[in-house]
Amino acid sequence: MPKPTLITELNAALGPRYVLHRPEELMLYEYDGSALDQATPEVVVVPSSTAEVAAVARIAQAHGLPLVARGAGTGLAGGSIADRGGIVVSLARMDRILSINPQERTAVVQPGVVNVELSERAAPFGLHFAPDPSSQKSSTVGGNAAANAGGPHCLKYGVTTNHVLAATLVLSDGSVVQLGGSAPDAPGYDLLGAVVGSEGTLGIVTELTVRLTANPEDVRTFLAIYDTMDGASSSVAAIIAAGIIPAALEMLVGRGITAVEESVRAGYPAGAAAVLLIELDGLHEELQVQQEQVVALCREHGASEVRVAADPVQRAKLWAGRKGALAACARIAPHYHIQDGVVPRSKLIEVLRQTEEIAARYHLIVVNIFHAGDGNLHPLLLFDMREPGVRARAIAAGEELLRACVAAGGTISGEHGIGLEKRDYIGWMFNADDLSAFADLRAVFDGAGLMNPCKLVPSGSSCADIRMAKGAQRALAAGAWV
Amino acid sequence: MRPYTLHGMNPDLFITPASAEEVAATLRHAARTGAAVVPWGAGLHQHLGHGPARYEIALDMTRLHRVVEYSPPDLVLTVEAGARLGDVQALLAQQSQWLPWNPPRGAEATIGGLLAAGASGPLRLGYGPPRDWTLGMRVALGDGRLVKSGAKVVKNVAGYDAHKLHLGALGTLGVIVEATFKVAPLPETMQTIVLRFREPPPLPALAVLHEPPLAPVSLVAQTGDGRLTEGNDDSGISGSIQNPKSKIQNGWVAVRFAGVRAAVARQLQVAAQRGVELGAIAEVLESSDDVAFWEELADVPAPRNDGSLGLRAGVAPGHMVQLAQLLETTAQRRGWQSFSSCYLGLGLAYSRWWPGPEPAADAIALALAELRAGLQPLGGYAVVEDCPSAMRPTLDIWGPAPGSARLMLALRERWNPSEVLNPGRYVCIKG
Numbered sequence: 001m002p003k004p005t006l007i008t009e010l011n012a013a014l015g016p017r018y019v020l021h022r023p024e025e026l027m028l029y030e031y032d033g034s035a036l037d038q039a040t041p042e043v044v045v046v047p048s049s050t051a052e053v054a055a056v057a058r059i060a061q062a063h064g065l066p067l068v069a070r071g072a073g074t075g076l077a078g079g080s081i082a083d084r085g086g087i088v089v090s091l092a093r094m095d096r097i098l099s100i101n102p103q104e105r106t107a108v109v110q111p112g113v114v115n116v117e118l119s120e121r122a123a124p125f126g127l128h129f130a131p132d133p134s135s136q137k138s139s140t141v142g143g144n145a146a147a148n149a150g151g152p153h154c155l156k157y158g159v160t161t162n163h164v165l166a167a168t169l170v171l172s173d174g175s176v177v178q179l180g181g182s183a184p185d186a187p188g189y190d191l192l193g194a195v196v197g198s199e200g201t202l203g204i205v206t207e208l209t210v211r212l213t214a215n216p217e218d219v220r221t222f223l224a225i226y227d228t229m230d231g232a233s234s235s236v237a238a239i240i241a242a243g244i245i246p247a248a249l250e251m252l253v254g255r256g257i258t259a260v261e262e263s264v265r266a267g268y269p270a271g272a273a274a275v276l277l278i279e280l281d282g283l284h285e286e287l288q289v290q291q292e293q294v295v296a297l298c299r300e301h302g303a304s305e306v307r308v309a310a311d312p313v314q315r316a317k318l319w320a321g322r323k324g325a326l327a328a329c330a331r332i333a334p335h336y337h338i339q340d341g342v343v344p345r346s347k348l349i350e351v352l353r354q355t356e357e358i359a360a361r362y363h364l365i366v367v368n369i370f371h372a373g374d375g376n377l378h379p380l381l382l383f384d385m386r387e388p389g390v391r392a393r394a395i396a397a398g399e400e401l402l403r404a405c406v407a408a409g410g411t412i413s414g415e416h417g418i419g420l421e422k423r424d425y426i427g428w429m430f431n432a433d434d435l436s437a438f439a440d441l442r443a444v445f446d447g448a449g450l451m452n453p454c455k456l457v458p459s460g461s462s463c464a465d466i467r468m469a470k471g472a473q474r475a476l477a478a479g480a481w482v
Numbered sequence: 483m484r485p486y487t488l489h490g491m492n493p494d495l496f497i498t499p500a501s502a503e504e505v506a507a508t509l510r511h512a513a514r515t516g517a518a519v520v521p522w523g524a525g526l527h528q529h530l531g532h533g534p535a536r537y538e539i540a541l542d543m544t545r546l547h548r549v550v551e552y553s554p555p556d557l558v559l560t561v562e563a564g565a566r567l568g569d570v571q572a573l574l575a576q577q578s579q580w581l582p583w584n585p586p587r588g589a590e591a592t593i594g595g596l597l598a599a600g601a602s603g604p605l606r607l608g609y610g611p612p613r614d615w616t617l618g619m620r621v622a623l624g625d626g627r628l629v630k631s632g633a634k635v636v637k638n639v640a641g642y643d644a645h646k647l648h649l650g651a652l653g654t655l656g657v658i659v660e661a662t663f664k665v666a667p668l669p670e671t672m673q674t675i676v677l678r679f680r681e682p683p684p685l686p687a688l689a690v691l692h693e694p695p696l697a698p699v700s701l702v703a704q705t706g707d708g709r710l711t712e713g714n715d716d717s718g719i720s721g722s723i724q725n726p727k728s729k730i731q732n733g734w735v736a737v738r739f740a741g742v743r744a745a746v747a748r749q750l751q752v753a754a755q756r757g758v759e760l761g762a763i764a765e766v767l768e769s770s771d772d773v774a775f776w777e778e779l780a781d782v783p784a785p786r787n788d789g790s791l792g793l794r795a796g797v798a799p800g801h802m803v804q805l806a807q808l809l810e811t812t813a814q815r816r817g818w819q820s821f822s823s824c825y826l827g828l829g830l831a832y833s834r835w836w837p838g839p840e841p842a843a844d845a846i847a848l849a850l851a852e853l854r855a856g857l858q859p860l861g862g863y864a865v866v867e868d869c870p871s872a873m874r875p876t877l878d879i880w881g882p883a884p885g886s887a888r889l890m891l892a893l894r895e896r897w898n899p900s901e902v903l904n905p906g907r908y909v910c911i912k913g
Contacts, residue, residue: 150637182797182798183861185796186884187865188887193613243667282741285747286742344558374637375635410634414637414639415637441647444893457641
């Protein structure tokens with residue numbers, strides 16, 4: 001139970017309606033999209049302005065309580081779970097698009113704006129917000145910035161950090177700083193570059209200026225169908241080697257194809273060993289040339305068929321299938337543990353095979369639906385939590401998958417973040433000196449150590465003891481949410 | 483031995499480390515003894531910032547010039563900081579790849595120097611700044627810790643993007659020893675159209691040059707009444723207005739397209755049409771002249787020993803017109819000539835003022851203050867990049883401290899605690 005004085009102070013700052021502390025209210029904030037982690041905050045606040053977030057930070061500091069920012073809660077690494085207790089700051093009410101400047105191709109938004117809504121609002125100007133994580137129908141721009149989210153189209157257009165120009169940041173001491181700006185290269189260190197992707201560990205972003213991207217003149221979407229996984233993988237390599245950077249280059253392997261097709265009926269060939277979802281965009285002439293090349297390369301590398309999306313409706317369906325893949329796989333098994341390793345494209349085949357071998361060894365189902373063009377794998381381990389011991393097996397298998405990615409020269413996360421789930425693996429990539437430099441950076445912003453503590457880069461003695469989120473056992477008992 | 487002279491100062495010694503560990507050891511030693519270190523690449527951007535407050539050691543990075551890893555199918559390259567960008571581009575070109583980056587003095591300058599200088603270039607409009615292509619770094623911090631951030635794959639969110647903090651930091655947080663880049667396939671062709679206006683180019687109307695279907699990779703307008711070749715130019719840049727071959731002339735707008743031939747051809751045609759509608763004479767350059775032309779244009783910000791003041795100024799791209807006007811009128815009001823290379827669509831301008839043969843420092847300080855006062859309501863800034871050396875100590879090179887200066891200083895205290903790296907040269911100078 002939180003101290004009554006804490007609630008009194010928060011009530012005074014925000015109004016009682018926006019201070020949630022009854023157990024049934026807090027339950028909604030126990031989890032995110034990572035099915036394995038769960039923990040209950042002491043209190044949840046729903047501020048409506050930068051000033052209110054700053055007031056909450058001052059109260060948190062006075063009470064020595066952690067502050068955990070939360071957007072839509074779609075994170076896949078436990079980043080917004082209050083595993084050390086404290087105050088969850090939901091940015092759901094700060095959901096306004098403050099302005100769109102079509103001439104400069106920028107928008108000023110509050111952090112709670114839903115990703116896809118920004119693109120919808122920019123559409124009349126022929127613009128969109130390029131980062132398009134699969135969660136884009138619910139995830140927020142603030143959350144995207146915290147995680148440095150990617151998405152299928154970041155192959156060509158870059159990840160979130162390339163699209164954030166400025167941010168207002170509330171620090172744990174309640175002060176407010178402006179970082180970046182619409183003027184390029186203003187003097188001073190690129191603090192904004194460190195804040196994007198910092199998973200709420202440096203401060204809470206309460207306003208963002210983002211770059212909007214011109215809609216392409218033309219788009220072509222294909223489905224290349226393969227009898228072998230290797231054919232699809234080598235096609236990916238061949239397309240990139242030919243100097244073509246598609247707008248998106250996604251791979252679906254094996255059982256995932258069937259699950260996706262059953263879910264959306266978009267024409268995915270159930271039963272195929274692998275398919276590539278390829279999208280080209282740009283000027284007509286460019287696409288004319290590239291389409292021919294891509295189709296030829298796919299055939300050359302074993303595609304039995306290359307289908308072209310006939311119209312925007314079919315294209316949208318194909319994408320709905322891809323973006324709804326995680327949910328579709330609930331048809332296979334009720335629980336999942338998704339990984340997010342990245343490997344050099346040239347190692348794709350090798351690591352894909354390893355994912356299957358590792359999953360088999362742990363008696364788990366693995367579905368690979370992922371951003372092949374980036375080498376960003378998303379091995380989805382599927383299981384039924386009611387089976388005794390399966391959770392531990394899933395975690396162990398996930399760990400082995402990530403080790404394989406790092407061994408191949410890659411990373412443990414391409415876009416989902418480190419959060420709780422991967423913080424113990426960060427040492428595989430960074431040594432003590434590297435981590436000490438990260439800790440310096442964190443201390444500069446958050447001297448009190450209250451901003452989403454022990455996430456991303458565990459630092460400080462208080463983080464030494466964690467292995468698993470508090471409350472995880474309870475999650476098991478309650479049945480995790482998928 | 484190279485002359486490591488900087489703004490009239492000479493070091494006590496120079497060190498040419500052969501490994502990252504040696505760089506770190508040098509900095510550890512410097513931090514212990516308090517010896518001030520100035521990192522050197524090719525030295526082509528050492529004119530930036532103030533002169534160092536102290537200068538004991540020249541740290542020459544040019545022996546660290548190896549290509550550490552290059553995997554063409556992965557479009558990923560790792561090089562040591564002392565490698566020259568020109569050499570790197572030549573290596574990439576063998577695989578029909580490149581770093582879409584054409585900074586001033588890009589052929590000779592080193593990768594580390596360019597990153598530390600925050601040098602971009604006209605290609606930034608189409609391809610983004612080097613920040614977007616830098617995947618990771620190894621850096622020797624000011625206390626001798628050798629640290630890395632990022633990864634050698636095109637997407638990574640493990641750890642903080644700490645490497646971004648070294649971009650444009652003039653080596654005041656650490657010395658970049660190695661950088662990993664995402665590289666791009668070379669476009670099938672690149673070609674440029676030059677629009678010549680009799681009157682000053684109508685900047686507001688030029689927005690049509692980057693509206694669909696036009697997607698130029700570079701779009702630069704030359705404004706003002708000054709001439710780059712006036713005075714005693716020893717910069718090595720081939721002249722402009724006296725050089726009939728040069729396309730860098732006042733009132734000219736250069737638009738560059740890249741991609742497959744047919745797409746470039748259509749864009750050239752549309753751009754010509756739009757230019758002519760605005761009253762310009764359009765000339766499409768031979769594609770064989772394209773690279774040389776843009777090298778010359780990219781070099782405009784390079785220092786010139788002709789008594790002029792070189793400025794870099796930025797605003798939100800929509801305020802470019804006001805920026806160009808401020809740069810010109812502030813000079814004009816004083817009877818000075820000016821010249822600006824305006825990077826349209828980016829909100830960036832490289833400008834030069836010629837304040838006459840014996841300029842008074844306080845007159846220039848006043849002009850700068852006036853310019854900055856005009857930029858302030860636009861959210862813009864102006865930085866002095868190049869000026870007569872006698873004037874440098876008296877000028878406010880960087881302008882007002884950023885709002886987050888407190889955090890910047892705190893970071894420098896942690897990564898460069900003894901203030902041994904380029905002391906006094908960058909923003910937020912301690913009192």
